[in-house]
Amino acid sequence: MSLESLFQPMCFLTAAALVVVGLYAVIFMDNLLKKIIGVTLISDGVNLVLITEGFNKMVAIISPDMFEQGVISQTFENLKEFPEFAAQAAFPLPSALVLTSIVISVSIFAIMLALAIRLYQEYGSLSCSVIFKEVEE
């Protein structure tokens, strides 16, 4: 097993570790801001899983010299095709999905932080135990 063939499994492991660390923060941390940081870590981990799924590990970097020598297309004149590049490129569907997911998640975090500020104005603390104690009284 060379280090290059381990690249995609290591990316999956990184995403799994990010999700685990985020879940730990959401469940066990007391501060509300640390919990929201944990949610951002979970979101990053899930996006990383999807992107790694579309990665093709046989890909070599296309140099400008290789880009010059394309195959002349049969159907269109004056157009070059790059069959090797098309065979080696990453799968585009996960990146199209994750692009939307990132933008939506930032707006969700903005709403969560605004509600955290409102809770601080109401109860004077960001600690979950203090907030729960105040709610019960």
Place this chain on the structure above:
Amino acid sequence: MISGYMLMGYIFMFTALFGSVLALIQRDLMKAVILIGLEGLAVAFLYQTLRAPDVGITQAILGAALLPGIFAITVYKTRREEE
């Protein structure tokens, strides 16, 4: 023989993991916010290494610049030290 591209990917994975763990053990919340920005930047460069450059650009703008900005505004509006 490992290429420099893959080596950069390994470095970014390491940075993302350690940035997230270090952000959660900080007592000062502003340091935690800065470390979350570092983690977002590392994930953005990791997307570049995984051949999704459009997602990498979006993550670098939103996850590494805008999100720590909103977090910093929240820390400024509330208290800075974790009790």
